[in-house]
Amino acid sequence: MTFMSKPKVAHPDLPRNALGLTRRDYEGANSTLCAGCGHDSITAAIIEACWANAVEPHTVVKLSGIGCSSKTTAYFLSGAHGFNSVHGRMPSIATGANAANRTLNYIGVSGDGDTLSIGLGQFCHAIRRNLNMVYIIENNGVYGLTKGQFSASADIGSKAKRGEVNRQPPIDPVQLAITLGASFVARSFSGDKAQLVPLLRAAMRHNGFALIDVISPCVTFNDHEGSTRSYAYAREHSEEAVHADFVPFASEIAVDYADGAAQTVTLHDGSRIVLRKVDADYDPSDPGVALDAIQQRMRRGEVLTGLLHIGQDAEDIHALGATPDTPLNAIAYESLSPGGDALRRVLESFR
Amino acid sequence: MPETKAGLRAAPPAAMQATDTADPRYYHRVVDCQWACPTHTDVPEYIRLIAQGRFADAYLLNRASNVFPGILGRVCDRPCEPACRRGRVEDKPVAICRLKRVAADLKGTGIADRLPKAPARLNGKRIACIGAGPASLTVANDLAPLGYAVTIFERHGAPGGLMRTNIPSFRLPQSVLDEEIGVILDLGVSLKLGAPIDSLSRLLAEGRFDAIFVGSGAPKGKDLPLPGRQAANVHIGIDWLESVAFGHTGSIGERVLIIGVGNTAMDCCRTSMRLGAKSVKVMARKPRSFFKASDWELEDAEEERVEIVVNHAPTAFVLDAGRVVGMRFNRMEYDLDGTRIVAERVVDEVTIPCDEVILAIGQENAFPWIERDAGVEFDRWDRPVVDPLTFQSTRPDVFFGGDAAQGPKNIIWAVEHGHQAALSIHAYLSGLAPADRPREAVRLSSRKMGLHEWAYKNDYAPLERRLMPHVSLKERFKKISIEVELGFTPEQAAQEAQRCLNCDVQTVFEAPQCIECDACIDICPVDCLTIATNGSEAEVRARLRAPALDPSQPLFVSAPLKQTGRIMVKDENLCLHCGLCAERCPTAAWDMQKSTLHWPHADYGSSTCHSHERKTA
Ligand SMILES: Cc1cc2nc3c(=O)[nH]c(=O)nc-3n(C[C@H](O)[C@H](O)[C@H](O)COP(=O)(O)OP(=O)(O)OC[C@H]3O[C@@H](n4cnc5c(N)ncnc54)[C@H](O)[C@@H]3O)c2cc1C
Ligand SMILES: Cc1ncc(C[n+]2csc(CCOP(=O)(O)OP(=O)(O)O)c2C)c(N)n1
Ligand code: SF4
Ligand code: SF4
Ligand code: SF4
Ligand SMILES: [Mg+2]
Numbered sequence: 018m019t020f021m022s023k024p025k026v027a028h029p030d031l032p033r034n035a036l037g038l039t040r041r042d043y044e045g046a047n048s049t050l051c052a053g054c055g056h057d058s059i060t061a062a063i064i065e066a067c068w069a070n071a072v073e074p075h076t077v078v079k080l081s082g083i084g085c086s087s088k089t090t091a092y093f094l095s096g097a098h099g100f101n102s103v104h105g106r107m108p109s110i111a112t113g114a115n116a117a118n119r120t121l122n123y124i125g126v127s128g129d130g131d132t133l134s135i136g137l138g139q140f141c142h143a144i145r146r147n148l149n150m151v152y153i154i155e156n157n158g159v160y161g162l163t164k165g166q167f168s169a170s171a172d173i174g175s176k177a178k179r180g181e182v183n184r185q186p187p188i189d190p191v192q193l194a195i196t197l198g199a200s201f202v203a204r205s206f207s208g209d210k211a212q213l214v215p216l217l218r219a220a221m222r223h224n225g226f227a228l229i230d231v232i233s234p235c236v237t238f239n240d241h242e243g244s245t246r247s248y249a250y251a252r253e254h255s256e257e258a259v260h261a262d263f264v265p266f267a268s269e270i271a272v273d274y275a276d277g278a279a280q281t282v283t284l285h286d287g288s289r290i291v292l293r294k295v296d297a298d299y300d301p302s303d304p305g306v307a308l309d310a311i312q313q314r315m316r317r318g319e320v321l322t323g324l325l326h327i328g329q330d331a332e333d334i335h336a337l338g339a340t341p342d343t344p345l346n347a348i349a350y351e352s353l354s355p356g357g358d359a360l361r362r363v364l365e366s367f368r
Numbered sequence: 369m370p371e372t373k374a375g376l377r378a379a380p381p382a383a384m385q386a387t388d389t390a391d392p393r394y395y396h397r398v399v400d401c402q403w404a405c406p407t408h409t410d411v412p413e414y415i416r417l418i419a420q421g422r423f424a425d426a427y428l429l430n431r432a433s434n435v436f437p438g439i440l441g442r443v444c445d446r447p448c449e450p451a452c453r454r455g456r457v458e459d460k461p462v463a464i465c466r467l468k469r470v471a472a473d474l475k476g477t478g479i480a481d482r483l484p485k486a487p488a489r490l491n492g493k494r495i496a497c498i499g500a501g502p503a504s505l506t507v508a509n510d511l512a513p514l515g516y517a518v519t520i521f522e523r524h525g526a527p528g529g530l531m532r533t534n535i536p537s538f539r540l541p542q543s544v545l546d547e548e549i550g551v552i553l554d555l556g557v558s559l560k561l562g563a564p565i566d567s568l569s570r571l572l573a574e575g576r577f578d579a580i581f582v583g584s585g586a587p588k589g590k591d592l593p594l595p596g597r598q599a600a601n602v603h604i605g606i607d608w609l610e611s612v613a614f615g616h617t618g619s620i621g622e623r624v625l626i627i628g629v630g631n632t633a634m635d636c637c638r639t640s641m642r643l644g645a646k647s648v649k650v651m652a653r654k655p656r657s658f659f660k661a662s663d664w665e666l667e668d669a670e671e672e673r674v675e676i677v678v679n680h681a682p683t684a685f686v687l688d689a690g691r692v693v694g695m696r697f698n699r700m701e702y703d704l705d706g707t708r709i710v711a712e713r714v715v716d717e718v719t720i721p722c723d724e725v726i727l728a729i730g731q732e733n734a735f736p737w738i739e740r741d742a743g744v745e746f747d748r749w750d751r752p753v754v755d756p757l758t759f760q761s762t763r764p765d766v767f768f769g770g771d772a773a774q775g776p777k778n779i780i781w782a783v784e785h786g787h788q789a790a791l792s793i794h795a796y797l798s799g800l801a802p803a804d805r806p807r808e809a810v811r812l813s814s815r816k817m818g819l820h821e822w823a824y825k826n827d828y829a830p831l832e833r834r835l836m837p838h839v840s841l842k843e844r845f846k847k848i849s850i851e852v853e854l855g856f857t858p859e860q861a862a863q864e865a866q867r868c869l870n871c872d873v874q875t876v877f878e879a880p881q882c883i884e885c886d887a888c889i890d891i892c893p894v895d896c897l898t899i900a901t902n903g904s905e906a907e908v909r910a911r912l913r914a915p916a917l918d919p920s921q922p923l924f925v926s927a928p929l930k931q932t933g934r935i936m937v938k939d940e941n942l943c944l945h946c947g948l949c950a951e952r953c954p955t956a957a958w959d960m961q962k963s964t965l966h967w968p969h970a971d972y973g974s975s976t977c978h979s980h981e982r983k984t985a
Contacts, residue, residue, distance in 0.1 A: 020820040021948065024828035026457060028894045028914040028942055053885040053954025061890035208884055236885065236954045248883045252931045 022047050040068040045095040050085055053240075055207030055233030055248075056155045060092045062210050063124065063153075066217035067094060070265070077122045078114055082107040082136060085162045086128035086155035086233070105136025108143035111150055112334070118344035119335050122221060123150035129170035130160040133188045137169075140190075144197040144226050147333045151220045151227045154190055155207075157235035158246035165238025176243030192311060194228045195304045195326050201227035202307075202326040203261070206251050207234065209322075216324060218263040224285040225333045232320070251320075258310065259301050259323040264289040282327055292324060301327050382904040384935070386927040389876070392810040395963040397922060398940050399871045401464055404451035406784040408808075408967045409433040411448060411464055412872040416824065418467055419865035421858075424479050426471035431483075433967070435506050435552075435783050438544045441469025442853065443535055445662065445778040453869055457894070457942055460833040462867045463856075470861040472544070484513045486556035491515030493797050496577040498565050501529020502779045503770025504583035505552050506786025507793070510970040512555035514794060519577070520557060523564035525614075527553075529585055530771075531779060533610040534632070536639050537849040568738045568766075579765045579793045582752075583786070586733035586771035592627060596685030599692045605632045605728035612639055612848070621723025622646040625695055627682055630660035633728035637674045640726070642848045648674045649720065651695075653681045654709070655702060668852070672841065686719055694721040731776045751775070758802040759789035767793055790970040806968040812961040815873055816950070822960055824873050826947040828893070829866035870945045874963050877936055879927040881957035884934070888949035888958055889913065894942040897949060902928070902935045912939060 023044070031039040043064045048057050067077065074096030081087035083104040090099050098121070102110045107125050115123055132140045132154050143152070158171045167175070170190070171183040194202045201223040205213040213231065220227035232251045234240045240247045245254075264270050266287035278297050282290045292301060300306045307326040314321045334340075345353060387394060397403045401411040410429055417426035430437035434444075444465050452461030493516050497504035500522035508518040526532055528545050553559055565571055571580065589604035591597070601621065605628070611617040620643040626633045629652040637648045650669070652659065655678050659666065670676065679700040686694035696719050703711040733751065738744055743763035745753040752761055754768045761768055769785030771777060792802035815823040837854040844850050856864060889897045895914035902908065908923065909916050916923065921941035928935060950958040 021827045021946070021951070023891060023948060024830070024893050024944065024946065026828055026830065026893060026944065029457075030915045030917060031895065051954065052952045053883070053887045055885065057890055057952075058886040061886065208886060210886070234885070236883075240883070248885060249931055252884075 034071040043068045045092040048092045051237045053236040058207040060089045062213045064093045065214050080107050080111045080125040082131035084128035084131045108139035125152045129156040129168040133169040144199045147225045149333045154230045155233040159239045161235045172245040175245040190230045200225045200328040200331040203229045203324045204322045206232045215263040219290045222284050222288050255320045255322045257323045258321045260293040261324040262291040383902040384925045387924045395810050400451040401448035404447045406781045407433040415865050415868040423474040427475040436548045438472035441472050470856050473855050487515045493578045497581045499584035500527035503782040503786045506783045507581045507790045508557045509552045510790035518557045520559045521563045533613045566737045569742045582768045583770045584772045586731045586776040588732045588734040590730040596687045602725045605636045619644050623722045624648045624724045625722040626650045626726045628728035634661045634665040636726045650676045651680045652678045694719045758792040787969050794970040806972045809966045811964045815960045834860045834864045873960050876959045876961045881955045887952040891948045891952045896943045898937045
């Protein structure tokens with residue numbers, strides 16, 4: 018951690034977004050994580066993505082559970098709303114907040130421990146409900162905050178810092194989410210912002226639950242030889258299957274995609290994702306193909322990254338529940354709480 | 369394009385080479401102020417000493433490079449300040465020059481035994497210096513302690529050169545001049561006053577000296593040969609200032625026109641205001657962006673209600689009964705292309721009435737006393753041919769320096785010429801080739817003390833430049849010798865000192881240690897750092913996190929990184945030297961190391977610096 022805070026002074030020629038803000042305006046408090054933690058890099062990618070999408074900080078809600086990863090919501094967008102829930106309970110807080118106000122942008126940050134152990138049930142149900150949020154797992158294979166025990170995402174054979182070997186099979190959040198019907202499922206690496214930032218930008222604009230599982234090395238407890246979540250291992254073993262370029266609404270597609278392996282997906286707000294596939298047979302809109310490919314690679318010790326699955330048809334929580342368009346705080350009190358007589362009438366209808 | 373593994377690993381054909389930081393010029397250049405200072409004064413170190421209240425130490429450190437900290441702390445041309453990085457990060461540079469004065473003002477009295485001393489024994493070699501300006505005085509300062517018998521010949525009755533005869537005492541008090549020149553004379557230097565040298569050949573023929581240093585300045589003010597010039601109330605600026613300095617002139621007419629807008633013009637107009645003028649106009653031929661005077665001198669003159677008139681080209685003096693009563697000017701209009709004049713026209717003609725005219729349009733060097741057959745070659749502009757590195761003339765025992773060598777410059781250049789000429793004279797008289805001289809060296813030493821502790825104050829102080837307090841407009845005109853600038857108080861100095869970014873505490877990178885975690889890149893407040901795919905310089909610049917628009921500022925480029933083969937690139941331009949990159953790096957690939965420049969002087973043999981060794985604390 019740093020005792021001296023990052024000074025406010027900035028590069029005078031930093032680019033400004035449509036709101037006239039630089040990325041420095043999207044920063045939060047000083048990180049207290051270990052120097053070199055992958056989580057800090059993801060924080061920087063979130064800052065970059067929010068800036069590039071020109072979101073107004075006060076329209077963002079940052080949600081998290083418990084863990085080093087869950088601490089990071091303090092380190093970006095100090096102008097946003099935030100809630101640190103208890104361990105593994107971020108999805109229920111997100112559900113409640115989202116039910117009350119559907120117009121805000123929900124960014125959840127969790128860890129592999131917070132999501133896949135204590136919070137696994139909540140995580141699954143958030144996907145089922147198709148909660149309109151970005152759900153980021155900062156996946157380091159350990160419980161960083163409690164000093165490096167294996168988490169449920171640790172691979173078989175992965176070695177802990179003191180030498181013990183993990184023998185329990187991992188839970189892969191990506192495969193789990195695809196099976197549960199999630200409509201935006203991606204995997205990335207904290208050390209590859211060129212991949213992560215466009216994924217985050219697209220996820221924020223996706224209508225429905227968007228999962229990004231980000232391999233995020235823990236420099237202190239899981240960056241050694243024999244770990245499958247170290248910087249070196251992640252670089253050596255990950256292979257990008259589908260690169261996503263995010264193209265905001267009304268912008269030209271600037272890059273020339275000549276190879277025919279490019280496919281464009283238009284999101285609800287009119288922005289587009291251009292998918293570039295390394296293997297032309299890979300179809301990210303087909304969950305079966307995605308699962309197959311992921312598992313095949315996994316057997317060869319490789320990790321597929323990129324936007325692995327995207328569907329556009331699933332209804333989100335508000336469509337499913339037929340809720341009003343207006344956030345609850347903007348609905349007149351009389352309509353929100355119509356009084357005893359109205360309640361009696363509703364009860365009457367069930368008799 | 370996504371950075372796929374294969375794409376990352378293949379080194380592109382026009383890749384940038386890793387920066388050679390063993391070349392002492394690399395880290396030297398990062399210290400912008402020190403690089404810009406002709407004598408390479410260790411600015412950040414003396415500012416840190418001031419911040420610690422160690423004024424005497426700050427003074428002595430200055431003196432080792434620039435010899436006249438009290439003088440230069442007031443009137444230096446300060447090329448360091450426009451170069452200062454703080455001026456790019458914010459808009460105002462550190463008040464480097466004013467802090468120098470603080471060191472001189474507050475150094476106290478106890479430094480006598482820490483100043484250079486006359487040697488116990490002379491080495492039997494004798495040097496003549498012609499002129500007692502800053503160039504000659506520096507030669508004496510460097511050579512006398514080594515045992516040389518130095519004699520200075522000065523035509524005037526007091527030493528100091530233009531510092532005494534032309535720089536007015538309201539900018540530079542006599543007492544400061546006397547003190548700092550006195551230290552040099554106390555080294556056993558023999559000063560002959562009222563002793564013009566009128567023949568080099570004769571001096572050489574007498575054979576009294578083993579080497580001669582010509583520091584006679586550029587003593588001739590340029591004239592303006594227009595109709596009516598012969599009138600008595602038209603003066604040449606530098607001659608007029610000299611006669612004021614020696615008390616021969618004590619008054620001036622009410623309406624004064626100054627022709628020219630360089631530094632001499634600024635001193636002429638402000639001196640006129642003190643000798644009784646009611647209205648002073650400085651007449652400039654061109655627009656303001658073409659002025660030679662420093663901004664602060666223009667500000668000071670305008671504060672004293674001097675009027676600066678642009679776009680007036682003089683055409684004639686208007687005479688009445690043999691005296692000038694006005695001047696005629698063409699009013700000009702210019703078409704500019706950026707900073708260049710592409711066309712000019714005369715709009716109309718005006719006559720401006722006046723009682724006196726002072727010409728301040730430049731100086732030339734003149735050597736009527738050097739016979740052209742004395743063995744010193746002159747070029748086709750009648751300037752002596754002088755080696756720019758050694759300051760040796762074509763006659764091996766005759767050296768030049770200061771304004772005499774390269775035309776009118778300033779004090780700090782005269783001092784540097786003096787240092788280099790002294791080194792050459794020492795080499796020459798030791799039987800060595802002056803061109804074969806020792807070169808600069810840089811020594812690095814880590815500032816790391818602990819996990820989050822650095823042996824320098826690394827946090828950024830968001831303070832604005834302190835303003836120099838001035839004597840009130842009413843007070844300052846009472847006597848010409850009232851110094852206008854009061855100097856910083858110790859409190860102001862302490863605040864201003866905090867604005868220095870410690871650019872000499874370098875970010876030193878060890879590529880093999882980097883695990884490409886991005887921590888340094890994410891924390892850097894001014895986005896200096898990028899891990900990029902290598903390419904041509906233009907390609908790499910385009911890949912940086914923040915635009916690097918100033919091509920004169922170097923990029924640091926690392927060797928290929930272990931995991932991806934990409935390179936760490938640092939745009940030195942705006943680095944705050946805050947150390948956050950080093951603090952956030954998990955592998956100590958970045959370290960903050962103080963660079964100390966060793967810039968050789970004549971005493972190089974006795975100093976203990978070795979060439980760019982690395983020392984880590
Ligand atoms: C009006 C004015 C204001 C200036 N203000 C500044 C300023 O604010 N800051 C700054 O840095 N610079 C300033 N300068 C420039 C600066 O003063 C000179 O660049 C500097 O003094 C040059 O030093 P020097 O040793 O080469 O020569 P000089 O200072 O010119 O000294 C040469 C000496 O040699 C003597 N001499 C000449 N010929 C002979 C001879 N034949 N025999 C014996 N003696 C001889 C002269 O009398 C003189 O004393 C100013 C110049 C002028 C004209
Ligand atoms: C109810 C409860 N059980 C256990 C803990 C102890 N605990 C704190 S953080 C953590 C694991 C965090 O792991 P992860 O989510 O992967 O975060 P990381 O620190 O690795 O980023 C645990 C078990 C707790 N805080 N609360
Ligand atoms: S313990 Fe691990 S996860 Fe936590 S801050 Fe340190 S490096 Fe990051
Ligand atoms: S010292 Fe490091 S972190 Fe600070 S400005 Fe310079 S490069 Fe950036
Ligand atoms: S913080 Fe250190 S290890 Fe990480 S990228 Fe920077 S130099 Fe490399
Ligand atoms: Mg974890």
